[in-house]
Amino acid sequence: MLESQNISRRSLVAGGAALGCAFLVGGKLVFPTGQAVADSGETGETVQYGFWCDTSFNNDFKECVEACRTANNIPADEEALCEVRDYLSKYGRYRHVFTSCMHCADPSCMKACPASAISKQQEDGIVVVDHDRCIGCKYCNTACPFDVPRYNASGMVKCDACLSAGRTEGKAPACVEAVANGALHFGPIDDLIKESGGRAMQITAPTSPSYLLS
Amino acid sequence: MIEFQTVWGWQPALYLFLGGVGAGAFITAAVLYLIDPAKNKKLAFISSLASIACLAVGLLLLLTELTSPLRGLMVWQSFSNFGSLMAIGAWLLMATMIVIFANAVILSGKIAKVAEEKATLVCRVLSIVGIVCAAGVAVYTGVLLMLADGIPFWGTALLPCLFTVSALDTGLALTMILFQWLRKDEEAHRTSRIMEIAVLILVAVEAIIVFAFMSTMLAGGEVSTVGNDTATLAAASSAQLLVSGDLSGWFWILFVGIGLAVPFAAALASIAMGEKASAKWASIGGAVCALAGGCALRFLVLLAGTHADYITDAVSRLLY
Numbered sequence: 001m002l003e004s005q006n007i008s009r010r011s012l013v014a015g016g017a018a019l020g021c022a023f024l025v026g027g028k029l030v031f032p033t034g035q036a037v038a039d040s041g042e043t044g045e046t047v048q049y050g051f052w053c054d055t056s057f058n059n060d061f062k063e064c065v066e067a068c069r070t071a072n073n074i075p076a077d078e079e080a081l082c083e084v085r086d087y088l089s090k091y092g093r094y095r096h097v098f099t100s101c102m103h104c105a106d107p108s109c110m111k112a113c114p115a116s117a118i119s120k121q122q123e124d125g126i127v128v129v130d131h132d133r134c135i136g137c138k139y140c141n142t143a144c145p146f147d148v149p150r151y152n153a154s155g156m157v158k159c160d161a162c163l164s165a166g167r168t169e170g171k172a173p174a175c176v177e178a179v180a181n182g183a184l185h186f187g188p189i190d191d192l193i194k195e196s197g198g199r200a201m202q203i204t205a206p207t208s209p210s211y212l213l214s
Numbered sequence: 215m216i217e218f219q220t221v222w223g224w225q226p227a228l229y230l231f232l233g234g235v236g237a238g239a240f241i242t243a244a245v246l247y248l249i250d251p252a253k254n255k256k257l258a259f260i261s262s263l264a265s266i267a268c269l270a271v272g273l274l275l276l277l278t279e280l281t282s283p284l285r286g287l288m289v290w291q292s293f294s295n296f297g298s299l300m301a302i303g304a305w306l307l308m309a310t311m312i313v314i315f316a317n318a319v320i321l322s323g324k325i326a327k328v329a330e331e332k333a334t335l336v337c338r339v340l341s342i343v344g345i346v347c348a349a350g351v352a353v354y355t356g357v358l359l360m361l362a363d364g365i366p367f368w369g370t371a372l373l374p375c376l377f378t379v380s381a382l383d384t385g386l387a388l389t390m391i392l393f394q395w396l397r398k399d400e401e402a403h404r405t406s407r408i409m410e411i412a413v414l415i416l417v418a419v420e421a422i423i424v425f426a427f428m429s430t431m432l433a434g435g436e437v438s439t440v441g442n443d444t445a446t447l448a449a450a451s452s453a454q455l456l457v458s459g460d461l462s463g464w465f466w467i468l469f470v471g472i473g474l475a476v477p478f479a480a481a482l483a484s485i486a487m488g489e490k491a492s493a494k495w496a497s498i499g500g501a502v503c504a505l506a507g508g509c510a511l512r513f514l515v516l517l518a519g520t521h522a523d524y525i526t527d528a529v530s531r532l533l534y
Contacts, residue, residue, distance in 0.1 A: 055533060085525060085526070085529075087526070087529050087533075095529065095533055097525060097529055099525055108363040108364070111297055111298065112298050112299075112300065112361075112362070112363075113295060113298060113300075114292060114293045114294070114295050114298040114300040114301035114304065115285075115291060115292045115293070115294065115295065115301075116294055116295040133285075133291065133292070134281075134282070135280045135281070135282045135283075135285050135286040135292045136280045136281025136282055137276075137279070137280055137286070137300060138221050138222055138226075138279075139298070139300045139358075139362070141221045141222075141364070142221070142222065142359075142362035142364050142365055142368075142519070143362050143363050143364050144363075144364045144521075145363060145364045145521065145522060145524055146364075146521070146524060146525070147364065147521040151221075151281055152281070153281060154281070155281050155282060201528075201532050203524060203525070203528035203532070204524075204528070205524045206363060207363070209524075213528055213529070213532050213533070214532070
């Protein structure tokens with residue numbers, strides 16, 4: 001009686017170990033480490049859209065921030081989805097720099113999100129948040145080199161080039177529509193570089209931001 | 215650049231601390247149990263309960279910090295991206311709590327059918343499994359921050375090293391307090407001495423790691439070559455906040471002084487006092503201070519973890 005008990009206990013342990021390994025392997029297969037959306041790498045035909053901020057117009061972008069708030073229904077007590085930084089050179093010259101989300105080629109926010117709520121669109125490279133999945137853990141803010149993600153009751157909010165504001169294809173986001181001169185542009189990054197005649201430079205950071213500055 | 219990092223506030227700070235203490239307390243108690251199951255069974259049991267309490271409160275704090283706590287409870291969806299350390303950590307924490315709970319149940323002796331030798335064997339196995347899981351939790355609290363790409367100050371393997379040693383240090387402190395409360399004075403001297411020596415070693419190691427961590431960051435941290443200058447600047451200014459800036463009072467007095475120096479001195483005093491009654495109070499005093507310092511460490515590391523400023527860097531390079 002004791003002998004058969006010993007044997008069955010051993011096989012139970014072995015079986016348990018095998019089950020454990022199967023669980024780990026199965027888990028890795030069911031929950032792959034990659035993201036839901038196919039990556040828009042250099043090899044694909046995907047076009048990467050982004051913003052170009054041309055500071056030479058001396059535009060203070062106040063109307064752009066206002067337009068963003070209106071289009072995205074941001075209450076007055078919440079931060080806008082974009083910001084303007086003012087820089088004063090030693091020669092007394094002001095530069096106003098408008099930024100929203102960098103829609104990075106390699107977004108670290110997407111990798112950091114435990115709920116897979118952040119994804120990068122195949123067709124235009126815009127980084128979007130799924131508010132039905134976001135739990136608001138704020139890990140994406142610690143991951144973003146530009147401190148872009150903000151949070152309200154619905155979770156993480158950031159610029160998505162007015163997609164959730166109902167922007168249709170071919171139209172520009174509210175901020176670009178609001179600007180009277182050519183201070184702010186939105187479009188395929190490669191096209192914008194050509195359009196600037198090489199003046200606009202893509203800023204550098206580990207996540208390859210899709211943002212031009214001139 | 216923002217003065218302090220405030221997106222992750224007091225709940226994540228306490229969660230990281232409680233995760234560390236809970237993990238460390240279980241590891242300490244489990245090691246003592248493995249050394250002498252008969253003598254340390256009660257301590258292992260009480261420590262397991264304390265450990266579960268710490269981990270559970272930590273998880274609760276984490277949940278309250280979410281904008282959607284109920285959705286957060288749907289763990290199969292909300293922690294499904296195993297490319298994210300936040301997800302891995304959540305599952306690891308849950309698994310660790312289950313192992314510690316199972317260990318506690320058997321240690322309590324409530325399962326009457328299980329004979330003494332079998333129970334000890336199962337508890338030994340669960341102790342070892344639990345030590346591995348708990349060590350994972352302790353390391354994870356640091357790796358979680360290390361992998362946050364936006365914060366140069368956290369981007370070093372020295373941070374998980376620091377948090378792990380701190381977890382052991384604070385966990386040992388909690389177990390020490392429980393031990394002094396439960397002890398029957400005649401038998402406990404040898405265990406007390408082992409724990410005090412462990413305090414000396416852990417505090418010394420932690421001090422060395424903190425020194426290395428601050429030195430590395432003051433020199434500009436460990437950053438990639440892309441956007442080098444701005445991340446270097448951020449790492450250095452974060453470290454300066456702690457070492458000589460607005461957080462330096464808390465850093466030097468509460469963390470280094472009360473959290474490291476006092477426990478070290480108290481451990482020496484306790485060993486020197488030998489079997490006198492006052493040795494017990496030196497132990498407890500040192501342990502409470504270690505806990506306060508360990509808690510302060512998490513708050514300080516979070517507050518100092520500011521973002522780099524790539525925009526200003528780009529402006530200065532491209533426009534001027």
